Amino acid sequence: MLRISAFKERQLKVAANSEGAAAGVANNPEAMNIDDNASLLLPFTPVAPLPSSLTAIQEWEGYVTEIHETSFEASLMDVTRGMRYETEKAELLISDLSSEDRERLSVGAIFRWVIGYQTHRGMRQRVSQVYFRKMPDWSMVELAAVSKRADELLESLGLT
Amino acid sequence: MTVELEISAVTIVLVGEFNPKIFHPSWFELQGVMSASEAASVDVKVVHPDLTQIEFGNLLITAERQRFSIATSSAPLVATIDLVAQVFGRLLTHTPIHQAGINTQRHYRLSSMEQRHEFGRKIAPLSVWGKWGERMNDKELDKESQNGVQVLAMREFYRDAPWAGWRQVKVEPSTVVAHNLGVFIDKNHHIYQEPPVKERLAAPDLVQYMSKCFDDVIADSTWIENELFKATDVF
Numbered sequence: 521m522l523r524i525s526a527f528k529e530r531q532l533k534v535a536a537n538s539e540g541a542a543a544g545v546a547n548n549p550e551a552m553n554i555d556d557n558a559s560l561l562l563p564f565t566p567v568a569p570l571p572s573s574l575t576a577i578q579e580w581e582g583y584v585t586e587i588h589e590t591s592f593e594a595s596l597m598d599v600t601r602g603m604r605y606e607t608e609k610a611e612l613l614i615s616d617l618s619s620e621d622r623e624r625l626s627v628g629a630i631f632r633w634v635i636g637y638q639t640h641r642g643m644r645q646r647v648s649q650v651y652f653r654k655m656p657d658w659s660m661v662e663l664a665a666v667s668k669r670a671d672e673l674l675e676s677l678g679l680t
Numbered sequence: 681m682t683v684e685l686e687i688s689a690v691t692i693v694l695v696g697e698f699n700p701k702i703f704h705p706s707w708f709e710l711q712g713v714m715s716a717s718e719a720a721s722v723d724v725k726v727v728h729p730d731l732t733q734i735e736f737g738n739l740l741i742t743a744e745r746q747r748f749s750i751a752t753s754s755a756p757l758v759a760t761i762d763l764v765a766q767v768f769g770r771l772l773t774h775t776p777i778h779q780a781g782i783n784t785q786r787h788y789r790l791s792s793m794e795q796r797h798e799f800g801r802k803i804a805p806l807s808v809w810g811k812w813g814e815r816m817n818d819k820e821l822d823k824e825s826q827n828g829v830q831v832l833a834m835r836e837f838y839r840d841a842p843w844a845g846w847r848q849v850k851v852e853p854s855t856v857v858a859h860n861l862g863v864f865i866d867k868n869h870h871i872y873q874e875p876p877v878k879e880r881l882a883a884p885d886l887v888q889y890m891s892k893c894f895d896d897v898i899a900d901s902t903w904i905e906n907e908l909f910k911a912t913d914v915f
Contacts, residue, residue, distance in 0.1 A: 576755035632756035656770035
C-alpha cells in the first residue's frame with residue numbers, strides 16, 4: 521500500500537474550488553509571516569517547483585502553408601496584439617523544431633511561436649520557441665455529442 | 681517602464697469527479713496524447729487512487745478525486761488548455777465537471793522598494809483606517825516592518841450564457857522577486873453553468889468553451905494589470 525506523506529495528506533484536504541497556483545510561482549504564505557488561519561485561505565500549491573520559466577515578449581499563432589527541405593513557411597496571427605486573423609508571413613527553420621514537432625509538421629498544422637525570456641536557475645536569456653498545437657477536432661466532438669443526444673431523444677420517445 | 685513582468689504562469693483547475701490513478705504516462709501514450717519518447721521522459725511524482733502528480737515537460741499535472749489541475753510557467757500557455765481539451769474534450773467525455781478556473785499568476789518587479797511601498801499605499805490607503813492607519817504610517821515603525829496591505833482582492837461577476845462566473849484578482853507582495861521589489865497578481869477566472877441548471881452540460885461543452893476563451897482570459901489578465909499599474913502611476 522502506498523504511504524501518503526503528511527504533506528500530501530494536506531494536499532488531499534484542499535477545498536474543492538477553482539483557484540489554483542502554478543508550482544514554483546505561487547506566493548509562499550509562510551515566507552510572508554501570515555498567520556496560520558490566513559495561510560489556509562491561500563491557493564493550493566502543488567508539490568514541486570518547475571525547473572524554469574519562459575515569459576513571452578511576443579507570441580504568434582500560425583499555420584503551415586508550405587514545407588521546404590530545411591524550412592517551412594507559415595501565415596501568422598499576432599496573439600500578443602489580440603489579432604483575430606493572419607496578417608504576417610514568416611519562414612522558420614525545421615532544425616529549430618524538436619523531433620516530436622518535426623513529426624507534427626504538415627501543411628495546415630497550427631502552431632504557436634513564442635519569443636521571450638527564459639529563466640533557469642537564476643540565469644536569463646532570450647529564446648525563440650515553436651510549439652505545435654494538439655487539439656481535438658471539435659467538429660468531430662460536436663458531431664459525437666449531437667449523435668448521442670439524438671440517440672437519447674429517440675430512446676425517450678420509444679423509437680429505438 | 682518601471683515595472684517588469686518576471687514570471688507569468690497559468691493554472692487550469694477543473695472541479696468534478698476524477699479517477700486520479702488513470703493519469704499515468706502509459707495512459708497518455710496509449711491514448712495518443714503523448715508520444716512514446718514524451719511518455720518516457722515524464723517525471724512521475726505519485727500515482728495513487730487519491731492523488732496523481734506528474735511533470736510532463738513544462739506542465740505539472742495534478743489529479744485528485746474532486747480536482748484536476750494543470751499548470752505551467754512556460755509560454756506558450758495554451759499547452760495547458762490543449763492537453764485539457766484532448767483529455768476531457770476527446771477522451772474522458774463523460775467526466776462530471778461542475779466548475780472550472782483559468783487562473784493566471786504573475787510576479788512583477790518594480791524599480792524600487794519605495795515604488796512598491798507607494799503602490800501599496802495607493803491600492804489600500806491608510807487614511808481609511810483612522811487612528812490605526814495613522815499608527816501604521818508611523819515612519820519609524822514602517823521603515824522596517826512593511827506595514828500596510830498584505831492581500832487585496834477584487835471580484836467582478838460575468839454572464840456568457842450558458843456559462844457564468846467571476847474574475848477575481850488578488851494583489852499581494854511577491855515572495856519570489858527579491859529585495860521587496862515584487863508584486864504578485866493572481867487572477868481566478870471562474871466558470872460554472874449558469875443556474876438554473878436543468879440539464880448538466882457535458883465535459884466537452886465546457887472544455888470547448890474554455891479553449892475558445894483561453895487567449896481572451898489571458899489577455900484580460902494583462903489588461904487588468906496594466907490598468908492597475910497605470911492608475912497607480914507605476915507605469
